[in-house]
Amino acid sequence: MVELNQLAEEWWEHLRTALLVALARECKDGRGHESLLTDLVNAVYIAADRDQVRTALLWLHEKALVEAVVVSGAMAAKLTERGRDTAEGRRTVEGVKPPSTTRTSMSVEELLAATKSLKPI
Numbered sequence: 001m002v003e004l005n006q007l008a009e010e011w012w013e014h015l016r017t018a019l020l021v022a023l024a025r026e027c028k029d030g031r032g033h034e035s036l037l038t039d040l041v042n043a044v045y046i047a048a049d050r051d052q053v054r055t056a057l058l059w060l061h062e063k064a065l066v067e068a069v070v071v072s073g074a075m076a077a078k079l080t081e082r083g084r085d086t087a088e089g090r091r092t093v094e095g096v097k098p099p100s101t102t103r104t105s106m107s108v109e110e111l112l113a114a115t116k117s118l119k120p121i
Contacts, residue, residue: 011046013097015056018046020065020087021099023079030079037077043112063093 022040023030032040038053048056057077061068065083069076085091089099 010097012056012059013095015041015046015048015052016060016065016095017087017097017099018044019053019056019060019077020079020083020096023066023077024084024087027079030084032077034075034077059095063095065093065096 018041019037022037023032026032026040027036034050034053034057037057038048038050041048041053054075057066057068057075060066060077060083064080065086066077066079069078079087082091082093086093086096087099092098
């Protein structure tokens with residue numbers, strides 16, 4: 001049986017990966033605001049609120065994967081070269097789930113379009 005702590009850590013690893021991938025693929029110049037990043041990770045079915053996104057961005061900042069700053073009370077992040085390498089699967093970092101490399105060119109819009117045909121279980 002999988003322990004709750006293990007599941008929680010796996011969720012955080014997925015969130016961190018989703019944030020890096022969103023910054024790399026969906027954000028101009030690899031920069032994103034916490035509100036936009038929250039919407040992007042929720043679009044790929046990782047249910048996270050702004051507090052969780054902020055926590056993950058701070059963790060990624062500590063690992064030099066993003067540069068996080070607070071502007072007017074809101075957090076923004078810029079992807080570093082190390083973060084882009086991690087998002088694109090060229091580098092592994094403990095605590096970040098390696099991204100899927102089966103199709104690296106799919107945008108959020110393409111993913112949403114592909115999932116519209118799915119029926120609820």
